[in-house]
Amino acid sequence: MPSSDVVVIGGGQAGLAAAFYLRRAGIDHVVLDARPVPGGAWPLTWNSLRLFSVARHSSLPGWPMSPFPDGYPTAQHVVDYLTAYEKRYDIPVQRPVQVREVGRDEHGLLVHTDNGTWSARHVVSATGTWWRPFRPSVRLPGRQLHTVDYAGPQEFAGRKVVVVGGGNSGAQIAADLLPHAELTWMTRRPPRYMPDEIDGKALFDIATRHGGVGELGDIVAVPAVREARDSGLLVATPMDDGVLADADAVLWCTGFRAALGHLAPLRLRAANGRIAVDGTTAVEEPRLHLVGYGSWTGPASATLIGVGPTAKATVAKIAASLA
Incomplete structure (x- = not known):
């Protein structure tokens, strides 16, 4: 041994x-x-x-x-x-x-x-x-995927896609899909963007000094997310069972x-x-x-x-x- x-x-x-x-x-x-x-x-x-x-x-x-x-x-x-x-x-x-x-x-x-x-x-x-991705136990007629299953937007071209999740993965994947799919971005509460000048170094400094960064927001506005947000195209909607059921694919960005x-x-x-x-x-x-x-x-x-x-x-x- x-x-x-x-x-x-x-x-x-x-x-x-x-x-x-x-x-x-x-x-x-x-x-x-x-x-x-x-x-x-x-x-x-x-x-x-x-x-x-x-x-x-x-x-x-x-x-x-x-x-x-x-x-x-x-x-x-x-x-x-x-x-x-x-x-x-x-x-x-x-x-x-x-x-x-x-x-x-x-x-x-x-x-x-x-x-x-x-x-x-x-x-x-x-x-x-x-x-160990967390996948909600929801029965839906369309495909269900998690963040770990997403490689890129090509396979979703022209499809009805719902991205669920108000964190960084949800925002980045939603922004990635915008030009390709009929996208709906769903979050439990309105998206909370951190100030644009905040990046990972600042988050680390704040986390080590204060033990958490939750008060700042949930989403770091990396360039692609910032561009989609500022264009007015990246808009989150509340959870809607009907829209989920009508989707060709649901991407769970649920952690x-x-x-x-x-x-x-x-x-x-x-x-x-x-x-x-x-x-x-x-x-x-x-x-x-x-x-x-x-x-x-x-x-x-x-x-x-x-x-x-x-x-x-x-x-x-x-x-x-x-x-």
Whole structure:
């Protein structure tokens, strides 16, 4: 049975940030990634997706992302950056390795995969949320898709499409579909745009100082969204069951949940679906650490710029334990 001081589950941005600090601390570690290629979930996003920040404010620890000529980087630019980051720091990623579950024995934690079992003194779970989309249980005659299923507008040309969701994904996808489909954008309440000068760097600063950005709004006005909004064409309407039923396709931009199924054998999840943490360390299993799942595992920790501080703090705690 192979063993490592630390097994990191997930080779996306959170896993790479953790590996950076583990490498710097000289701690033996391995990263197990289910994807066949680098980049985490970024290669699976829609073609027109843009980050909320320019490249210099969208970087992992140690090495800045290269500038993007048009301001806000595309998803492919992020994939290229994460691929190069992995090579630059010689991060020990094994892929594709699917982690099935994490359990315990008398010596530590056991990470069971489709390619054998690893023994670990500590486990960093960095699987994110993309793999667990929230899909409303609604019966409709047309196609139903989620953000994760959307690649671009071409397949919806000339069709009646309803985009549901008042967050960034809903606004960006609705703007993307506008020139191609007979679009209806539905939100539970009127869209709340953040001030146009707000970007991801400002959001990170506010989140780390004040613990949340909800008062500012829900949507960052990236250029495509701003243009569609200012043209008067990107207009949200209230939820309407009749319009939903008449649509050729409904795109649910309704968010995600933490992908924690592999941790089920540890029996740590509370009624709200989360695991109680002290920082990023599981309260009832201090050898388990959760990095990059959102505000409950650190301010802005599900973002490129925000995951670094929580990854650093996590590794410092692991290093102290191993010492």
